Amino acid sequence: MTKKVRKAVFPAAGLGTRFLPATKAIPKEMLALVDKPIIQYGVEEALAAGCEEIIIVTGRGKSAIEDHFDISFELEATLERRGKKELLALSRQVSNMVKLAYVRQKEAMGLGHAVLMARELIGDEPFAVILPDDVIDAPVPCLKQMIDVYNQTQSSILATMEVDGPAISAYGVLEGTPDSTNPKLFNVTGMVEKPKLADAPSKNAIIGRYILTPKIFELLEKTPLGAGGELQLTDGIKALLATEKVYGYTFDGIRHDAGDKFGMLKATVDFALKREDMGEKFREYLKSLSL
Structure with a gap:
């Protein structure tokens, strides 16, 4: 029996050191892209893709994220009193946007650890992971494209884009072969983290969108800590390859590295x-x- 992707996990416990001093007191996920915090773009993408629940993995100093998606009684009362109907509707739209749950990552121990923190809230379901730093501008939301592929394959899907030249060394890179049935799919057999150009197994770089089966939780629990003493999601996905099919998917859209x-x-x-x-x-x- 197939299961729908209903939940999306947003790892948001990182320190955001690349944006210091702005992120000394403000979560990097709350930095504004024009007039919306970058995490809101990802939440809106998940909603447009059909997700019903959002799980945000937070840490110390991240209360502004919760406040943003919560009701602001004082603000709404002031806007209503002043007749600012459009701004009032905008504020209420954010707070009524979606069902949210929060889980605390007490110590920043890597992306794999952040995903593992959401295990009890996910249960035995496939789920999405969205990295707020990656803002993707696409006519059809990137996650919607990926969910459509998941519904066909019932397999874990990793968003990828082609990267040429030395820039490939900044990414995790997929190893494998193009799929014979769909030119946008890549049959994953392995992954190399931040390889030198000469050692890159392909041009397919992993981008911050994932659809994962619940098997990943069991494997992450058994995965030893990797570089920097952190639990790496890519190490868990490598273990997943031993038991399940994993695809890379070249999405349609423009990816912005807002981190x-x-x-x-x-x-x-x-x-x-x-x-x-x-x-x-x-x-x-x-x-x-x-x-």
């Missing part, structure tokens, strides 16, 4: 230009600059 300062700047420009309320003004401003 990097330059990537965040590029994403801000791209998203601002697409906005009906500011796109044209912003475009004219950019044209006026002496670059």
